Amino acid sequence: MNESHQGGSATPVVIPARGSSGTGRHRVPAPPHALRGRAAVLAVAAGAAVSAASAGSALGAGGTQATESGDIALLAGGEAAPAPAAPQAPATPAVATPSQPAPVVAADDVAEDLRSTIVSTLKAGTEINTQREIAEEKARRPQIALPAVGAFTSPYGMRWGVMHAGIDIANAVGTPILAATNGTVVDSGPAQGYGNWIRIMSDDGVMTVYGHMETLDVEVGQRVYAGQKIAGMGSRGFSTGSHLHFEVLLNDGNDHIDPVVWLAQHGIGLDGSTGGGSSLS
Known part of the structure:
Protein backbone atom coordinates (compact mmCIF):
# COMPACT_ATOMS: atom_id res chain seq x y z
CA MET A 1 0.00 0.00 0.00
CA ASN A 2 1.23 3.47 -0.93
CA GLU A 3 2.17 5.61 1.98
CA SER A 4 -0.04 8.37 0.51
CA HIS A 5 -3.09 6.24 1.21
CA GLN A 6 -2.06 5.25 4.63
CA GLY A 7 -3.93 6.95 7.49
CA GLY A 8 -0.81 8.33 9.15
CA SER A 9 -0.80 11.61 11.18
CA ALA A 10 -1.44 14.84 9.22
CA THR A 11 1.35 17.36 8.73
CA PRO A 12 0.83 20.32 11.16
CA VAL A 13 -0.01 23.70 9.66
CA VAL A 14 2.09 26.60 11.09
CA ILE A 15 0.38 30.03 11.21
CA PRO A 16 2.93 32.81 11.32
CA ALA A 17 2.66 35.47 14.02
CA ARG A 18 0.50 38.50 13.34
CA GLY A 19 2.34 41.18 11.43
CA SER A 20 5.06 38.92 9.96
CA SER A 21 5.50 39.00 6.22
CA GLY A 22 8.17 36.42 5.38
CA THR A 23 8.74 35.65 1.71
CA GLY A 24 7.01 32.54 0.41
CA ARG A 25 4.77 32.15 3.45
CA HIS A 26 1.00 32.27 3.18
CA ARG A 27 -1.67 32.76 5.77
CA VAL A 28 -4.12 30.01 6.32
CA PRO A 29 -7.66 31.38 5.90
CA ALA A 30 -9.34 32.10 9.21
CA PRO A 31 -12.07 29.64 10.16
CA PRO A 32 -15.69 30.80 9.72
CA HIS A 33 -16.27 31.37 13.47
CA ALA A 34 -13.30 33.83 13.54
CA LEU A 35 -14.78 35.82 10.63
CA ARG A 36 -18.10 36.01 12.38
CA GLY A 37 -16.33 37.40 15.47
CA ARG A 38 -14.55 40.03 13.47
CA ALA A 39 -17.71 41.01 11.66
CA ALA A 40 -19.38 41.54 15.03
CA VAL A 41 -16.51 43.69 16.21
CA LEU A 42 -16.68 45.71 13.00
CA ALA A 43 -20.40 46.20 13.43
CA VAL A 44 -19.94 47.42 16.98
CA ALA A 45 -17.14 49.76 15.83
CA ALA A 46 -19.29 51.09 13.00
CA GLY A 47 -22.17 51.75 15.39
CA ALA A 48 -19.85 53.55 17.76
CA ALA A 49 -18.53 55.66 14.90
CA VAL A 50 -22.10 56.59 13.83
CA SER A 51 -22.99 57.52 17.40
CA ALA A 52 -19.85 59.59 17.73
CA ALA A 53 -20.59 61.37 14.44
CA SER A 54 -24.14 62.24 15.57
CA ALA A 55 -22.78 63.80 18.75
CA GLY A 56 -19.57 65.00 17.07
CA SER A 57 -20.30 68.72 17.16
CA ALA A 58 -19.05 68.73 20.76
CA LEU A 59 -15.88 66.89 19.76
CA GLY A 60 -13.17 68.67 17.78
CA ALA A 61 -11.20 67.51 14.86
CA GLY A 62 -8.82 65.79 17.31
CA GLY A 63 -11.69 63.62 18.63
CA THR A 64 -12.68 62.57 15.09
CA GLN A 65 -9.12 61.68 14.21
CA ALA A 66 -8.78 59.61 17.39
CA THR A 67 -11.99 57.68 16.56
CA GLU A 68 -10.83 56.93 13.03
CA SER A 69 -7.43 55.81 14.33
CA GLY A 70 -9.22 53.52 16.78
CA ASP A 71 -11.30 51.97 13.97
CA ILE A 72 -8.18 51.34 11.93
CA ALA A 73 -6.47 49.74 14.87
CA LEU A 74 -9.58 47.58 15.53
CA LEU A 75 -9.68 46.43 11.89
CA ALA A 76 -5.97 45.65 11.86
CA GLY A 77 -5.69 43.77 15.11
CA GLY A 78 -9.18 42.97 16.26
CA GLU A 79 -8.60 44.77 19.54
CA ALA A 80 -10.36 47.87 20.72
CA ALA A 81 -8.29 51.06 20.43
CA PRO A 82 -7.78 53.09 23.61
CA ALA A 83 -10.48 55.70 24.07
CA PRO A 84 -9.33 59.27 23.32
CA ALA A 85 -8.93 61.56 26.28
CA ALA A 86 -12.02 63.64 26.89
CA PRO A 87 -11.45 67.38 26.29
CA GLN A 88 -11.26 69.41 29.46
CA ALA A 89 -14.24 71.58 30.12
CA PRO A 90 -13.49 75.33 30.32
CA ALA A 91 -13.06 76.67 33.81
CA THR A 92 -16.26 78.08 35.21
CA PRO A 93 -15.78 81.62 36.53
CA ALA A 94 -16.44 82.09 40.19
CA VAL A 95 -19.93 83.34 40.92
CA ALA A 96 -20.13 86.26 43.33
CA THR A 97 -22.26 85.72 46.42
CA PRO A 98 -23.30 88.18 49.14
CA SER A 99 -20.67 86.69 51.46
CA GLN A 100 -18.00 86.66 48.77
CA PRO A 101 -18.48 89.51 46.29
CA ALA A 102 -16.71 89.41 42.97
CA PRO A 103 -13.29 91.11 43.14
CA VAL A 104 -12.91 94.39 41.30
CA VAL A 105 -9.63 94.63 39.40
CA ALA A 106 -8.59 97.91 37.77
CA ALA A 107 -6.53 97.63 34.60
CA ASP A 108 -2.97 98.91 34.96
CA ASP A 109 -3.29 101.48 32.21
CA VAL A 110 -6.54 102.85 33.62
CA ALA A 111 -5.00 103.10 37.08
CA GLU A 112 -1.92 104.86 35.69
CA ASP A 113 -4.06 107.35 33.74
CA LEU A 114 -6.09 108.08 36.86
CA ARG A 115 -2.92 108.53 38.92
CA SER A 116 -1.44 110.90 36.32
CA THR A 117 -4.66 112.91 36.22
CA ILE A 118 -4.71 113.28 40.00
CA VAL A 119 -1.04 114.31 40.13
CA SER A 120 -1.52 116.84 37.31
CA THR A 121 -4.60 118.29 39.01
CA LEU A 122 -2.76 118.63 42.32
CA LYS A 123 0.21 120.32 40.63
CA ALA A 124 -2.06 122.72 38.76
CA GLY A 125 -3.97 123.54 41.94
CA THR A 126 -0.74 124.12 43.87
CA GLU A 127 0.61 126.40 41.14
CA ILE A 128 -2.62 128.39 41.03
CA ASN A 129 -2.61 128.75 44.80
CA THR A 130 1.04 129.85 44.79
CA GLN A 131 0.42 132.47 42.12
CA ARG A 132 -2.61 133.75 44.02
CA GLU A 133 -0.58 134.07 47.23
CA ILE A 134 2.14 135.97 45.36
CA ALA A 135 -0.43 138.32 43.84
CA GLU A 136 -2.05 138.92 47.23
CA GLU A 137 1.34 139.56 48.83
CA LYS A 138 2.21 142.09 46.12
CA ALA A 139 -1.15 143.79 46.58
CA ARG A 140 -0.48 144.12 50.32
CA ARG A 141 2.97 145.60 49.80
CA PRO A 142 3.25 149.38 49.94
CA GLN A 143 4.35 151.15 46.79
CA ILE A 144 6.22 153.74 48.88
CA ALA A 145 7.60 153.16 52.39
CA LEU A 146 9.18 155.35 55.07
CA PRO A 147 12.88 154.38 54.98
CA ALA A 148 13.50 154.51 58.76
CA VAL A 149 11.94 155.34 62.09
CA GLY A 150 13.68 157.85 64.40
Whole structure:
Protein backbone atom coordinates (compact mmCIF):
# COMPACT_ATOMS: atom_id res chain seq x y z
CA MET A 1 0.00 0.00 0.00
CA ASN A 2 1.23 3.47 -0.93
CA GLU A 3 2.17 5.61 1.98
CA SER A 4 -0.04 8.37 0.51
CA HIS A 5 -3.09 6.24 1.21
CA GLN A 6 -2.06 5.25 4.63
CA GLY A 7 -3.93 6.95 7.49
CA GLY A 8 -0.81 8.33 9.15
CA SER A 9 -0.80 11.61 11.18
CA ALA A 10 -1.44 14.84 9.22
CA THR A 11 1.35 17.36 8.73
CA PRO A 12 0.83 20.32 11.16
CA VAL A 13 -0.01 23.70 9.66
CA VAL A 14 2.09 26.60 11.09
CA ILE A 15 0.38 30.03 11.21
CA PRO A 16 2.93 32.81 11.32
CA ALA A 17 2.66 35.47 14.02
CA ARG A 18 0.50 38.50 13.34
CA GLY A 19 2.34 41.18 11.43
CA SER A 20 5.06 38.92 9.96
CA SER A 21 5.50 39.00 6.22
CA GLY A 22 8.17 36.42 5.38
CA THR A 23 8.74 35.65 1.71
CA GLY A 24 7.01 32.54 0.41
CA ARG A 25 4.77 32.15 3.45
CA HIS A 26 1.00 32.27 3.18
CA ARG A 27 -1.67 32.76 5.77
CA VAL A 28 -4.12 30.01 6.32
CA PRO A 29 -7.66 31.38 5.90
CA ALA A 30 -9.34 32.10 9.21
CA PRO A 31 -12.07 29.64 10.16
CA PRO A 32 -15.69 30.80 9.72
CA HIS A 33 -16.27 31.37 13.47
CA ALA A 34 -13.30 33.83 13.54
CA LEU A 35 -14.78 35.82 10.63
CA ARG A 36 -18.10 36.01 12.38
CA GLY A 37 -16.33 37.40 15.47
CA ARG A 38 -14.55 40.03 13.47
CA ALA A 39 -17.71 41.01 11.66
CA ALA A 40 -19.38 41.54 15.03
CA VAL A 41 -16.51 43.69 16.21
CA LEU A 42 -16.68 45.71 13.00
CA ALA A 43 -20.40 46.20 13.43
CA VAL A 44 -19.94 47.42 16.98
CA ALA A 45 -17.14 49.76 15.83
CA ALA A 46 -19.29 51.09 13.00
CA GLY A 47 -22.17 51.75 15.39
CA ALA A 48 -19.85 53.55 17.76
CA ALA A 49 -18.53 55.66 14.90
CA VAL A 50 -22.10 56.59 13.83
CA SER A 51 -22.99 57.52 17.40
CA ALA A 52 -19.85 59.59 17.73
CA ALA A 53 -20.59 61.37 14.44
CA SER A 54 -24.14 62.24 15.57
CA ALA A 55 -22.78 63.80 18.75
CA GLY A 56 -19.57 65.00 17.07
CA SER A 57 -20.30 68.72 17.16
CA ALA A 58 -19.05 68.73 20.76
CA LEU A 59 -15.88 66.89 19.76
CA GLY A 60 -13.17 68.67 17.78
CA ALA A 61 -11.20 67.51 14.86
CA GLY A 62 -8.82 65.79 17.31
CA GLY A 63 -11.69 63.62 18.63
CA THR A 64 -12.68 62.57 15.09
CA GLN A 65 -9.12 61.68 14.21
CA ALA A 66 -8.78 59.61 17.39
CA THR A 67 -11.99 57.68 16.56
CA GLU A 68 -10.83 56.93 13.03
CA SER A 69 -7.43 55.81 14.33
CA GLY A 70 -9.22 53.52 16.78
CA ASP A 71 -11.30 51.97 13.97
CA ILE A 72 -8.18 51.34 11.93
CA ALA A 73 -6.47 49.74 14.87
CA LEU A 74 -9.58 47.58 15.53
CA LEU A 75 -9.68 46.43 11.89
CA ALA A 76 -5.97 45.65 11.86
CA GLY A 77 -5.69 43.77 15.11
CA GLY A 78 -9.18 42.97 16.26
CA GLU A 79 -8.60 44.77 19.54
CA ALA A 80 -10.36 47.87 20.72
CA ALA A 81 -8.29 51.06 20.43
CA PRO A 82 -7.78 53.09 23.61
CA ALA A 83 -10.48 55.70 24.07
CA PRO A 84 -9.33 59.27 23.32
CA ALA A 85 -8.93 61.56 26.28
CA ALA A 86 -12.02 63.64 26.89
CA PRO A 87 -11.45 67.38 26.29
CA GLN A 88 -11.26 69.41 29.46
CA ALA A 89 -14.24 71.58 30.12
CA PRO A 90 -13.49 75.33 30.32
CA ALA A 91 -13.06 76.67 33.81
CA THR A 92 -16.26 78.08 35.21
CA PRO A 93 -15.78 81.62 36.53
CA ALA A 94 -16.44 82.09 40.19
CA VAL A 95 -19.93 83.34 40.92
CA ALA A 96 -20.13 86.26 43.33
CA THR A 97 -22.26 85.72 46.42
CA PRO A 98 -23.30 88.18 49.14
CA SER A 99 -20.67 86.69 51.46
CA GLN A 100 -18.00 86.66 48.77
CA PRO A 101 -18.48 89.51 46.29
CA ALA A 102 -16.71 89.41 42.97
CA PRO A 103 -13.29 91.11 43.14
CA VAL A 104 -12.91 94.39 41.30
CA VAL A 105 -9.63 94.63 39.40
CA ALA A 106 -8.59 97.91 37.77
CA ALA A 107 -6.53 97.63 34.60
CA ASP A 108 -2.97 98.91 34.96
CA ASP A 109 -3.29 101.48 32.21
CA VAL A 110 -6.54 102.85 33.62
CA ALA A 111 -5.00 103.10 37.08
CA GLU A 112 -1.92 104.86 35.69
CA ASP A 113 -4.06 107.35 33.74
CA LEU A 114 -6.09 108.08 36.86
CA ARG A 115 -2.92 108.53 38.92
CA SER A 116 -1.44 110.90 36.32
CA THR A 117 -4.66 112.91 36.22
CA ILE A 118 -4.71 113.28 40.00
CA VAL A 119 -1.04 114.31 40.13
CA SER A 120 -1.52 116.84 37.31
CA THR A 121 -4.60 118.29 39.01
CA LEU A 122 -2.76 118.63 42.32
CA LYS A 123 0.21 120.32 40.63
CA ALA A 124 -2.06 122.72 38.76
CA GLY A 125 -3.97 123.54 41.94
CA THR A 126 -0.74 124.12 43.87
CA GLU A 127 0.61 126.40 41.14
CA ILE A 128 -2.62 128.39 41.03
CA ASN A 129 -2.61 128.75 44.80
CA THR A 130 1.04 129.85 44.79
CA GLN A 131 0.42 132.47 42.12
CA ARG A 132 -2.61 133.75 44.02
CA GLU A 133 -0.58 134.07 47.23
CA ILE A 134 2.14 135.97 45.36
CA ALA A 135 -0.43 138.32 43.84
CA GLU A 136 -2.05 138.92 47.23
CA GLU A 137 1.34 139.56 48.83
CA LYS A 138 2.21 142.09 46.12
CA ALA A 139 -1.15 143.79 46.58
CA ARG A 140 -0.48 144.12 50.32
CA ARG A 141 2.97 145.60 49.80
CA PRO A 142 3.25 149.38 49.94
CA GLN A 143 4.35 151.15 46.79
CA ILE A 144 6.22 153.74 48.88
CA ALA A 145 7.60 153.16 52.39
CA LEU A 146 9.18 155.35 55.07
CA PRO A 147 12.88 154.38 54.98
CA ALA A 148 13.50 154.51 58.76
CA VAL A 149 11.94 155.34 62.09
CA GLY A 150 13.68 157.85 64.40
CA ALA A 151 14.20 161.51 65.15
CA PHE A 152 14.06 163.98 62.26
CA THR A 153 17.34 165.86 62.86
CA SER A 154 18.10 167.73 59.62
CA PRO A 155 15.88 168.94 56.73
CA TYR A 156 16.50 169.25 53.00
CA GLY A 157 18.25 172.56 51.99
CA MET A 158 21.24 174.72 52.66
CA ARG A 159 23.24 173.80 55.75
CA TRP A 160 26.54 175.35 56.90
CA GLY A 161 26.80 177.02 53.55
CA VAL A 162 26.50 173.76 51.64
CA MET A 163 23.46 172.20 49.99
CA HIS A 164 22.16 169.32 52.10
CA ALA A 165 20.33 167.33 49.42
CA GLY A 166 18.51 164.98 51.75
CA ILE A 167 17.03 164.54 55.20
CA ASP A 168 18.52 162.93 58.33
CA ILE A 169 16.66 160.45 60.55
CA ALA A 170 18.56 159.50 63.73
CA ASN A 171 18.24 156.30 65.74
CA ALA A 172 20.38 153.59 67.36
CA VAL A 173 23.02 151.67 65.46
CA GLY A 174 21.46 148.70 63.72
CA THR A 175 17.99 150.25 63.37
CA PRO A 176 16.45 148.73 60.20
CA ILE A 177 16.75 150.77 57.00
CA LEU A 178 13.99 149.97 54.49
CA ALA A 179 13.74 150.38 50.71
CA ALA A 180 11.46 153.34 49.98
CA THR A 181 10.40 151.95 46.56
CA ASN A 182 10.28 148.81 44.49
CA GLY A 183 13.34 148.67 42.28
CA THR A 184 16.82 147.39 41.52
CA VAL A 185 19.96 147.99 43.56
CA VAL A 186 22.50 149.93 41.46
CA ASP A 187 25.07 150.60 44.22
CA SER A 188 25.82 148.91 47.55
CA GLY A 189 29.13 149.61 49.31
CA PRO A 190 31.64 152.30 50.30
CA ALA A 191 31.23 155.86 48.97
CA GLN A 192 33.04 159.15 49.64
CA GLY A 193 31.39 161.11 52.47
CA TYR A 194 28.59 158.53 52.89
CA GLY A 195 30.78 155.87 54.52
CA ASN A 196 28.54 153.19 53.02
CA TRP A 197 25.69 153.89 50.67
CA ILE A 198 22.91 152.12 48.74
CA ARG A 199 21.21 153.49 45.63
CA ILE A 200 17.99 151.98 44.28
CA MET A 201 16.42 152.78 40.91
CA SER A 202 12.65 152.32 40.90
CA ASP A 203 10.60 151.10 37.96
CA ASP A 204 9.26 154.62 37.32
CA GLY A 205 12.68 156.33 37.28
CA VAL A 206 12.92 157.51 40.90
CA MET A 207 16.35 157.12 42.49
CA THR A 208 16.55 156.79 46.28
CA VAL A 209 19.85 157.13 48.18
CA TYR A 210 20.71 155.84 51.66
CA GLY A 211 23.94 156.77 53.52
CA HIS A 212 26.08 156.16 56.65
CA MET A 213 24.86 152.55 57.21
CA GLU A 214 26.75 150.21 59.50
CA THR A 215 25.64 147.05 57.65
CA LEU A 216 24.45 146.30 54.11
CA ASP A 217 21.90 143.56 53.34
CA VAL A 218 21.57 143.81 49.55
CA GLU A 219 23.86 143.51 46.54
CA VAL A 220 24.15 145.28 43.21
CA GLY A 221 21.58 143.97 40.73
CA GLN A 222 19.26 142.63 43.42
CA ARG A 223 15.54 143.24 43.08
CA VAL A 224 13.94 144.81 46.18
CA TYR A 225 10.46 145.95 47.15
CA ALA A 226 9.19 148.87 49.19
CA GLY A 227 9.43 148.14 52.92
CA GLN A 228 12.15 145.48 52.56
CA LYS A 229 15.08 145.75 55.00
CA ILE A 230 18.20 146.69 53.06
CA ALA A 231 20.66 147.82 55.77
CA GLY A 232 21.33 148.62 59.42
CA MET A 233 21.68 152.23 60.59
CA GLY A 234 25.16 153.52 61.51
CA SER A 235 27.53 156.49 61.58
CA ARG A 236 30.01 155.75 58.79
CA GLY A 237 31.58 158.59 56.71
CA PHE A 238 31.04 162.29 57.52
CA SER A 239 28.68 161.80 60.44
CA THR A 240 28.24 163.09 63.99
CA GLY A 241 26.10 160.17 65.16
CA SER A 242 24.07 157.16 64.11
CA HIS A 243 21.49 158.25 61.56
CA LEU A 244 20.18 157.69 58.01
CA HIS A 245 20.87 160.26 55.31
CA PHE A 246 18.05 159.85 52.74
CA GLU A 247 17.79 161.45 49.27
CA VAL A 248 15.22 161.30 46.47
CA LEU A 249 16.05 162.12 42.81
CA LEU A 250 13.48 162.23 39.99
CA ASN A 251 13.89 161.84 36.21
CA ASP A 252 16.20 158.82 36.35
CA GLY A 253 18.26 160.24 39.21
CA ASN A 254 18.98 163.67 37.72
CA ASP A 255 16.86 166.05 39.82
CA HIS A 256 16.76 166.21 43.61
CA ILE A 257 13.50 166.74 45.45
CA ASP A 258 12.79 167.30 49.12
CA PRO A 259 12.16 163.78 50.51
CA VAL A 260 9.56 165.15 52.95
CA VAL A 261 7.55 166.59 50.03
CA TRP A 262 7.93 163.40 47.99
CA LEU A 263 6.75 161.25 50.88
CA ALA A 264 3.80 163.56 51.51
CA GLN A 265 2.82 163.32 47.81
CA HIS A 266 2.43 159.59 48.41
CA GLY A 267 0.45 160.04 51.58
CA ILE A 268 3.26 159.22 54.03
CA GLY A 269 4.24 161.39 56.97
CA LEU A 270 7.62 161.37 58.64
CA ASP A 271 6.02 159.68 61.64
CA GLY A 272 5.06 156.78 59.40
CA SER A 273 1.41 157.75 59.28
CA THR A 274 -0.54 157.94 56.04
CA GLY A 275 -2.26 161.13 54.90
CA GLY A 276 0.54 163.52 55.85
CA GLY A 277 2.58 164.53 58.86
CA SER A 278 5.84 166.30 59.54
CA SER A 279 7.33 165.11 62.81
CA LEU A 280 8.85 161.89 64.10
CA SER A 281 8.01 160.39 67.44
